[in-house]
Amino acid sequence: MSVTGKDFGIIGGGIGGMAAAIAIAQLGGRVTVYEQAAKLAEVGAGIQISANGLAVLKELGVDPEFAGPASRPQAVELRDYKAGRFVARIRQNHNPDYPYLQLHRADLMTALVVRADALGVMVKLGARAEILDAFVERPEIRVGDTTQTFDTIIAADGVNSKTRQDWFEAGAARFTGQVTWRATIPADDPDAPTTVYMGKGKHLVTYPLRGGKMMNIVAVQERKEIAAQDWENTDTPENLHAAFAEFGGEAKEILSQVKDVRVWGLYGHPPLQTWWRANVALLGDAVHPMFPFMAQGACMALEDASVLARKLDETDSIRLGLARYGTTRMRRASKVQRLAARNGKMFHLSNPLLRFIAQSALTVISTVMPRFLERRFDWIYKNNISQEVGFYVITGFLFGR
Ligand SMILES: Cc1cc2nc3c(=O)[nH]c(=O)nc-3n(C[C@H](O)[C@H](O)[C@H](O)COP(=O)(O)OP(=O)(O)OC[C@H]3O[C@@H](n4cnc5c(N)ncnc54)[C@H](O)[C@@H]3O)c2cc1C
Incomplete structure (x- = not known):
């Protein structure tokens, strides 16, 4: 019962931070989310949420289709890059108990924001937050000239988490030697499978969005040249075409339709052994940044949020609740992190x-x-x-x- 009536500060209003805010507010905690961006938004791209993530959304009272229809792929198809030769097909959504949805990120974020708002979560935008001292009974968050104390602070501040570097003796995230381009193109096929075209040192993933009206494209390349880790970093379609010039057949045709594209570097950090210190815990990419090759980063952040709130609620001691959260989550999340690589x-x-x-x-x-x-x-x-x-x-x- 270390949630009810207690004050929680959450740094970061991404999927992880908003899910944690909802999970805690549902149990009666008073939550303030600090987000450095001017609005709570996600990039215009897709996200796949598997049954484990959807189970958490259900528990949080978040309807994933609140702001737009999802796609329900019937299969993942693996193909070779040259001419799209078929390699393997793995069914999805054949068991209604374990759905697998593809959502527009903006739609998922809207659904989270609406639910958080209904639960009275306070969101401070344009608020770049830092922790003044993590090792006191009531840790403090500073934004500019103002400070506020909390019973617990959750840092969901992403792969470049300053909290992780300041208070968890962990270094900065490093460039992994892989970059990813993302784009969407118009489409009209709600039944299109998720397709992975596998090439040498690169791969391309396509899947339908918004009931098949859009196709989501993720193209990953191993390369030495560092790309900034900035979701707004635009690139030219020509650079994307050149990087995937040897891809033929359907993959080439899909790439030729790309008009607007963004590129950024994938940054990472090895699994952490410390997820909490005193009354501060890390959550989501801040503690387990992972390659997107299992489509599990956000799903793991959702699981973190659910377990964190439940473990806190099981005990009167915040520190014991946070310790149980860390020990419950560490093995599974680290394993998925390694598997994705x-x-x-x-x-x-x-x-x-x-x-x-x-x-x-x-x-x-x-x-x-x-x-x-x-x-x-x-x-x-x-x-x-x-x-x-x-x-x-x-x-x-x-x-x-
Ligand atoms: C190409 C690609 C495809 C992916 N596809 C999938 C997928 O299909 N399925 C899936 O589950 N996952 C996927 N992921 C992973 C997923 O996007 C991330 O794991 C997830 O978004 C992490 O959420 P988060 O809230 O932990 O971090 P973020 O989304 O990074 O949120 C952190 C937030 O904290 C804010 N912030 C940072 N520092 C401060 C500060 N000091 N003060 C205030 N605010 C701050 C940032 O502005 C940001 O809004 C993919 C990732 C990539 C790169």
Whole structure:
């Protein structure tokens, strides 16, 4: 019961921060969110939310389709980059108990903001916040000349978290040697599968958005040249085309339709061993920034928010609640973080022999034992760690898990 009537300051109004605000406000906490941007907004791109993330949204009373229709892909298709040769198909949304939605980020953010507002969460915009002293009974947040004290501070300040660097003895996020372009193009196919075109040191992902009226494009390339980590960083379609010049067939046709594109560097930080200190906790990308190759960064932030609020509510001691949050979340989130990095290596295989072996194995498995691939990530989506055991050894061998 360390939530009811207590004051919570949350630094960062991204998906993680807003979810935490809702989870805590639902249990009776008084919440103030500090966001440095002038408005609570997300980039004009898609986001995939799997069953584990959707379960949290439901628990938070957030309707993911409040502001716009989602897409429900029937499958993920893996294809080779050259001519789009089919490699494997993995069904999705075949079990209604475990849905998988693709949402426009702006729609998801609107749904979170509306719910937070209904619960009385106070949001301070244009407020770049910092913690004055994390190791006191009531830590303080400073914005400009003003300060405010709280019972607990949650830092959901993203991959470049200043809180992580100031108070958790952790360094700055580093460029991972990979950049990503994002774009949307008009489309008219609600049933289009999610498609991953796998190339040498790069891959392209496409999926439908807003009921198929848009197609979301994410293109990832390994490269030495650093790109800024700025979601507003625009690039020219020509640069994107040049980077993916060897991609043929459908992939080439899709890329040729891109008119506006943004590019930014993927930055990362190894898994942290410390998620909380005194009355301050880290959440979301601030504590477990991950490659987007499992589409789990936001889902993990949603899970963090749910567990954090519940663990705090289970005890009268804030510090004990935060400790339980950290120990409950650390292993699972770090594991997904590592898995996402390895998934990228599988997509990007450059050695022709390894590519042939890996792609042939995927084709055979998806034809002969389709459920094997479908169930490979049950331990993430169904949020039940025990289900992974039967698949661990073989998938570990094939995909380096
Ligand atoms: C290309 C790409 C595709 C992805 N696709 C998926 C997907 O399909 N599914 C999925 O689950 N995840 C996906 N992710 C990951 C997901 O986007 C992130 O994990 C998630 O958005 C992290 O949310 P967050 O709230 O922790 O951090 P952020 O979204 O980074 O929010 C942090 C917020 O804190 C604010 N802030 C920072 N410092 C301060 C300060 N000092 N004071 C006040 N405010 C501050 C920032 O302005 C920002 O609004 C993808 C990521 C990328 C790069």
